[in-house]
Every structure is written in structure tokens, then in C-alpha cells.
Amino acid sequence: MASIICVGAQWGDEGKGKIIDFLTESADLVVRSQGGNNAGHTVIVGKTTHVLHMVPSGILHKGKVCIIGNGVVLDPISLVGEIEGLRRRGIKVTPKNLMISELAHVVLPYHRELDAARESRAGARKIGTTKRGIGPAYSDKASRTGIRMCELVQPEVFRERLGRKLREANAQLRASGARPLPSRTIERDYLAAADTLRPFVTNTVLHLHAALQARKEILFEGAQGTFLDIDFGTYPYVTSSNTVAGGASTGSGVPPHRMDRVLGVLKAYTTRVGEGPFVTEDPAIGDLLHGMGREFGSTTGRARRCGWFDAVACRYSTILNGIDGLAVTNLDGLDTLGTVRICTAYRLDGRRIDTPPADAAQLARCQPVYEELPGWCTPTTGARTFGALPPKARAYLRRLAALTGAPLRFVSVGPARDQTIVV
Structure with missing residues (x-):
């Protein structure tokens, strides 16, 4: 087991x-x-x-x-x-x-509206959320005012909790300049969903x-x-x-x-969606990957920001998570490059550091320190064993693992199930 x-x-x-x-x-x-x-x-x-x-x-x-x-x-x-x-x-x-789980919290329409209103008010300081209401739902959970699945599947309990919570949420929406939400529509739609989900809740x-x-x-x-x-x-x-x-x-x-x-899953390069610091971001890598039809969000469809592999971040991730094995994906995204780069350290205000700073403003000022390796300029999508990968691709993967601090277990060279190599 x-x-x-x-x-x-x-x-x-x-x-x-x-x-x-x-x-x-x-x-x-x-x-x-x-x-x-x-x-x-x-x-x-x-x-x-x-x-x-x-x-x-x-x-x-x-x-x-x-x-x-x-x-x-x-x-x-x-x-x-x-x-x-x-x-x-x-x-x-x-x-x-x-x-x-009967304890899972419910995302409601007012969570989505509040999410969108907060992003709109933030302007240039927005987080870049998906506006699915996730943050406000967790806020309600932390403030002990949320509605859980065990309550949703009890119609009378849900109606009472919704009425009380919706009065509060609508006051917030009015204060934000947004339209209040009707309780009858929410009640009808959510109780219909509850009827479908009730047998699953346990x-x-x-x-x-x-x-x-x-x-x-x-x-x-x-x-x-x-x-x-x-x-x-x-x-x-x-x-x-x-x-x-x-x-x-x-x-x-x-x-x-x-x-x-x-098991830590990481790409052979780095991407992120939304706002925030991204030390190794490189528009040229983004152009390359987007030109291949890659790196568009499966939830939002937004183009992801792209850059070189950040070993500083991934090494810290290994520490935080206790990662004892790595799965490197999207190796084939780098197949056409003559040179590949790995960020091995940061420079912050002239000082070399090996760990991401906690403060986002400081992280945004960091400059990457790169190590360059030769690219393999050979398609990897047909490889089914580690030994079948080009030697330079294997060298790159070994270097990623060494810098990240965990052994390589899997390599993905394409989206299909059989394009997963066990190392």
C-alpha cells in the first residue's frame, strides 16, 4: 500500500x-x-x-x-x-x-460576482484570478459563514442559510456598484443541482x-x-x-x-498565468510555444506567460513539499532550440541569492543567473524509453534533477498516455 x-x-x-x-x-x-x-x-x-x-x-x-x-x-x-x-x-x-465530501464548501453566484468586482476595483494591481469565485468562497469558509455540501442537500437548511448570506453579499455588491442577485433563481438552480448530487455526498x-x-x-x-x-x-x-x-x-x-x-510535477521550462513576478519570463519562449499552439489555459483559454526553467524556485518547492521524485513534462516543447537555459540563482539588488525572497516586490526585482546547455534539435515525441531520448536531452534532464534536488522518475514527451517515459 x-x-x-x-x-x-x-x-x-x-x-x-x-x-x-x-x-x-x-x-x-x-x-x-x-x-x-x-x-x-x-x-x-x-x-x-x-x-x-x-x-x-x-x-x-x-x-x-x-x-x-x-x-x-x-x-x-x-x-x-x-x-x-x-x-x-x-x-x-x-x-x-x-x-x-459532505464538508466541502459551496461556490455560489455571489462569490463569482464579488470576485469579478474585486478584480475590477484593483485595476493595475489585480491578481489575475479566473473569476470563478474561488477566493470569496474560501473567505466565507475562513470567516465561518460559508455553506457546505451537507447543508446544500437539506433544502430547508439551504434556504435559510442562503437567505441570510445573500443579504450580506448583496450589500457588498451594491457597495461595489454591482447589481444584487435574486434569491429565487439561485435557490431554484442550486436545489436542482443538489437533487442530482445528493447520492454522491457522504x-x-x-x-x-x-x-x-x-x-x-x-x-x-x-x-x-x-x-x-x-x-x-x-x-x-x-x-x-x-x-x-x-x-x-x-x-x-x-x-x-x-x-x-x-511526486513533484514540473515542466521542462516555466509558465504562469495571471499577474505576479516571474523571474525567468522570456517573451521569445512564449512566442515559440504559442506558435506551436501550446500554453493556453485549459480553464480560461488565456495565453500563459512562458520562460526558462527556474531551478531556484523548483529547489525550494522540493523543500516545501518533501518531493522525493520528479515528473518532468513538456520536454518536447524545447526540441527545436539550439541552446537551453536554466536559472541557477537570482541577483537581488546586486546580491546573489539561492532562495526566492518572500516579498513579491523583491522577487520582481530579481534577475536570473543562467547556465546554458546545448539543445538537442531532435524530436523527442517518439521516444518511449529514457535511453531513446537524445543524449543532450538526457543531460538536460539530469541537470534539472540535480539542481532541483530530487530524482527523476517520469518524463513526458507529448500529451498521449503512451508518451510517458518511466525512468
């Missing part, structure tokens, strides 16, 4: 969905423990592309149990749409293979405990990435949950001592 946490080691969009999909072959349960439908995990099966926002990637495999944990903030209407979309594609989704802690007792293989699917963590990320340009490995315990109810391994 092993409990494996799969965590994004950069700013999200590292290809976790594909790696989770690959690892699910040997797992019994796949657990999502934080975030909401601001995440988007893309998995390609044959000729079909699936983009999953809340349902764990394990749903694409027969015989696997997927759990949406207590740490997730859940948009019920969006989730119902996602379930229906999967069913239309012939994928079985029932209460036997998908369970939703005490997931007990199911996970039973799985541990039965020595089942459990895979924890992270959303976003380490440097979007509310505590350890590039604050305030972060999400509203704990995206580091520790969040898998608090967001699922599985104790820390029952976790066995942490």
Missing part, C-alpha cells in the same frame, strides 16, 4: 492531469483535496481530449474510486455539467466511483480510512502549483488554498503519517 501525493512544483499547469492519469493505472482511489473549478486538468485518451475541472482524473479509468475532499470549494452547477459531459462521452459516473473520511485499513493505493491529485499556495506562494498573486503537499492531509482527512511519497 502507498499513498502518493502528486503536487505541482511550479505555478500550476505543469501537466499534473496527464501524470495522474498515468499513475492511476496502479491506484485504487484518486483524491482531489483543494481548489475548485479554477483548475483544469487535460487528459488525452486515444483521440479524445478530456478537460476536468473538479472531477478527479481517475474517473477516466474503470474500477477506480474518485473522491472530492473537504478542502475543495465546489460549484454544484458546474460539477453537474461536468458529470453530464462525461456521461455523454460514455464514461460511467455513479456514487460508487465518485464521492463528494462522509469521505470514513471511506478513505477504510481504504487505508484495506491497504489500498491512494493517489492525491493536487491542483494549481506550489507558488500559488496561499502561504508559500508569490503572495498576494496566489490562489486561496494550500496547494503544497501538506494540503493533501488537511483537505482530505488522511493523517500526515499515512502519506508515503510526494
Whole structure:
């Protein structure tokens, strides 16, 4: 039995969905423990592309149990749409293979409106959120005024909680110059979603405990990435949950001592979406990747900002998460380059540093210190073993692993399942 946490080691969009999909072959349960439908995990099966926002990637495999944990903030209407979309594609989704924590908090329309209003007011200082209401939903959770799934599925309780909360939210919306929201429409739509989701809502802690007792293989699917963590990320340009490995315990109810391994997923280069400092950002890399039709957000469609591999950030990510294995994705994105660069240190106000500064303004002033390696100028997409990769590509990967401080376990050279190399 092993409990494996799969965590994004950069700013999200590292290809976790594909790696989770690959690892699910040997797992019994796949657990999502934080975030909401601001995440988007893309998995390609044959000729079909699936983009999953809340349902764990394990749903694409027969015989696997997927759990949406207590740490997730859940948009019920969006989730119902996602379930229906999967069913239309012939994928079985029932209460036997998908369970939703009764403790997960609900994202409501006023959360989305407040999210958009805050971004609009912030102007040039905006965070660059997806405007899906994730931050305001977590704010309600922290202020103990949120509505949970166990309340949504009780109509009378939900009506009472919604009425009280909507009065408060509408006052905030009016103060922001936005229109107040009607309670009747929200009540109708959300209770309809509750009717669909009620059979899925359960005490997931007990199911996970039973799985541990039965020595089942459990895979924890992270959303976003380490440097979007509310505590350890590039604050305030972060999400509203704990995206580091520790969040898998608090967001699922599985104790820390029952976790066995942490797999860090990272790209062979660096990307981020939204605002915030990005030391290795290079528009030329962005132009190259966007020209290939790559690096557009699966949730928002926004073009991602792109740059060279940042070993300073990834080394710190290894420390924060306790990463003991790496999965490097998108190696093929660098196949045409004659020279590749790795950031091995920063210069801040003339001083060399080896750890990202906590202050975002200081991080924005950092300049990258690069090490250059020869490119391989050979397609890697057909490689199925590590030895089949070009020697210079293997040298690059070994250098990434050495600088990051964890052994290389997997390499992805394309979006398909069979384009994943076990090292």
C-alpha cells in the first residue's frame, strides 16, 4: 500500500492531469483535496481530449474510486455539467466511483460576482484570478459563514442559510456598484443541482480510512502549483488554498503519517498565468510555444506567460513539499532550440541569492543567473524509453534533477498516455 501525493512544483499547469492519469493505472482511489473549478486538468485518451475541472482524473479509468475532499470549494452547477459531459462521452459516473465530501464548501453566484468586482476595483494591481469565485468562497469558509455540501442537500437548511448570506453579499455588491442577485433563481438552480448530487455526498473520511485499513493505493491529485499556495506562494498573486503537499492531509482527512511519497510535477521550462513576478519570463519562449499552439489555459483559454526553467524556485518547492521524485513534462516543447537555459540563482539588488525572497516586490526585482546547455534539435515525441531520448536531452534532464534536488522518475514527451517515459 502507498499513498502518493502528486503536487505541482511550479505555478500550476505543469501537466499534473496527464501524470495522474498515468499513475492511476496502479491506484485504487484518486483524491482531489483543494481548489475548485479554477483548475483544469487535460487528459488525452486515444483521440479524445478530456478537460476536468473538479472531477478527479481517475474517473477516466474503470474500477477506480474518485473522491472530492473537504478542502475543495465546489460549484454544484458546474460539477453537474461536468458529470453530464462525461456521461455523454460514455464514461460511467455513479456514487460508487465518485464521492463528494459532505464538508466541502459551496461556490455560489455571489462569490463569482464579488470576485469579478474585486478584480475590477484593483485595476493595475489585480491578481489575475479566473473569476470563478474561488477566493470569496474560501473567505466565507475562513470567516465561518460559508455553506457546505451537507447543508446544500437539506433544502430547508439551504434556504435559510442562503437567505441570510445573500443579504450580506448583496450589500457588498451594491457597495461595489454591482447589481444584487435574486434569491429565487439561485435557490431554484442550486436545489436542482443538489437533487442530482445528493447520492454522491457522504462522509469521505470514513471511506478513505477504510481504504487505508484495506491497504489500498491512494493517489492525491493536487491542483494549481506550489507558488500559488496561499502561504508559500508569490503572495498576494496566489490562489486561496494550500496547494503544497501538506494540503493533501488537511483537505482530505488522511493523517500526515499515512502519506508515503510526494511526486513533484514540473515542466521542462516555466509558465504562469495571471499577474505576479516571474523571474525567468522570456517573451521569445512564449512566442515559440504559442506558435506551436501550446500554453493556453485549459480553464480560461488565456495565453500563459512562458520562460526558462527556474531551478531556484523548483529547489525550494522540493523543500516545501518533501518531493522525493520528479515528473518532468513538456520536454518536447524545447526540441527545436539550439541552446537551453536554466536559472541557477537570482541577483537581488546586486546580491546573489539561492532562495526566492518572500516579498513579491523583491522577487520582481530579481534577475536570473543562467547556465546554458546545448539543445538537442531532435524530436523527442517518439521516444518511449529514457535511453531513446537524445543524449543532450538526457543531460538536460539530469541537470534539472540535480539542481532541483530530487530524482527523476517520469518524463513526458507529448500529451498521449503512451508518451510517458518511466525512468
